[in-house]
Amino acid sequence: MDVKEAIIEVLKKEGKPMSAGQIADASGIDRKDVDKAMKTLKDEERIVSPKRCYWEPKL
16 A cells, blocks of 8 residues: 555544644654655645645545
């Protein structure tokens, strides 16, 4: 599983908006890799931000 899919899985599992730091802690993925993958996910419109600095999967 690549980093992007792991992030989506963590967000779905938690069921609430999460910050990049929380995602890194929950997944065990390095924060730099999380930030890079989240930028790509945002550009692909697979995640949305309901409030500043928090993300959730797009439904």
